[in-house]
Amino acid sequence: MSDKPLPPCSVLLLSGGRGQRLGGLDKGLVEWQGRPLIAWLHERVRPFTDDLIISCNRNADRYATWADQLVQDDSPDYPGPLAGIRAGLAVARHEQVLVLPCDAPKVDDALINDLLAAACDHPVMVRQGNFWEPLFCVLPRAVLPVLEAGWQAGERSPQRILRQLNPVAVDCSEGDPRLANFNTPDLLAHSPLKD
Ligand SMILES: Nc1nc2c(ncn2[C@@H]2O[C@H](COP(=O)(O)OP(=O)(O)OP(=O)(O)O)[C@@H](O)[C@H]2O)c(=O)[nH]1
């Protein structure tokens, strides 16, 4: 972990989505180890920010306790995580925005530190082997026009669009437990608090 002071940041927790593998449930509100997933993420990131943004595509009021700002997708369908990233960057109060998925409660302080310590005028993204993880990243707000232009041109993949912006990698080993995301009831039920 670096001793460098971390930049002030906004944090964007992505909590929309179809949740098909969870039987259509609202992902952030599903419980793991007795608490909603979003509560775990909130607790983890709260010390890093005074601007905690939650992106969802329905039931915004049910997320209010955990958010400084709420953004709801402007489409009733499920436009995907890039929609949430655009909406979150548009309201972020800080220049750097840490983006995390709401279903990854094992993210730890060390990983958040590594991401924020690398913040610059390019995206910073977790990389596992050759695979870039677009939803564990720090984005400068200044990339928003690029995301908007891509969106208007029909781009929907955060990974594809962020890869074009010469991202900086934070390397994690393949299978790093901190990146585990719980997409199914089975994972929720059987993932222990400590690995
Ligand atoms: N705002 C917003 N976030 C989304 C959307 N789709 C996915 N996400 C978020 O992006 C992250 C990765 O999505 P997945 O874990 O694949 O979620 P999902 O698409 O609901 O899951 P499945 O339907 O089971 O594939 C999660 O944190 C989701 O909450 C969306 O349409 N809008």
Ligand SMILES: [Mg+2]
């Ligand atoms: Mg997931």
